[in-house]
Amino acid sequence: MSNALPETWSARCRCGAFTARMSSPPVLQLVCHCTDCRAVAGTPFSNFAFFRARDAETSGATTKREFVADSGHATVRECCAQCGDMLIDRTAGFPKVIGVLAERIDGPFTFTPQHHVWADSKLPAVEIPPGVTAYPRGAAA
Ligand SMILES: [Zn+2]
Numbered sequence: 516m517s518n519a520l521p522e523t524w525s526a527r528c529r530c531g532a533f534t535a536r537m538s539s540p541p542v543l544q545l546v547c548h549c550t551d552c553r554a555v556a557g558t559p560f561s562n563f564a565f566f567r568a569r570d571a572e573t574s575g576a577t578t579k580r581e582f583v584a585d586s587g588h589a590t591v592r593e594c595c596a597q598c599g600d601m602l603i604d605r606t607a608g609f610p611k612v613i614g615v616l617a618e619r620i621d622g623p624f625t626f627t628p629q630h631h632v633w634a635d636s637k638l639p640a641v642e643i644p645p646g647v648t649a650y651p652r653g654a655a656a
């Protein structure tokens with residue numbers, strides 16, 4: 516038993532209309548090099564912190580971009596309907612977690628990725644730092 520106060524995290528898109536609030540710490544942080552994230556976010560790779568879905572809630576109007584993951588499961592990127600910022604990653608194969616774009620998490624939060632995933636799809640100019648686990652495709656389910 517711990518008497519520590521519950522910690523909460525929040526994230527928001529650039530314009531602030533789409534927000535997420537998480538009441539437990541991230542369970543996994545990773546850098547995703549997949550083409551789906553790249554197509555939606557427009558950045559070479561995406562930094563995600565994954566939180567327990569049951570401890571996370573989002574609010575605001577979104578546009579959803581749906582893809583089929585390598586596993587055959589649907590994978591969705593949720594973007595703000597107003598500014599278009601990608602904020603959330605939900606994948607049917609990992610229903611217990613949601614990914615939140617790390618740069619959009621309000622401080623103090625330091626992104627510390629344990630893995631890089633979809634390294635096979637990464638842009639040639641992007642270097643994966645030594646000492647970090649890189650999976651050629653998605654992380655093992
Ligand atoms: Zn927005």
Ligand SMILES: [Zn+2]
Nearest residue numbers: 547548549552
């Ligand atoms: Zn991705």
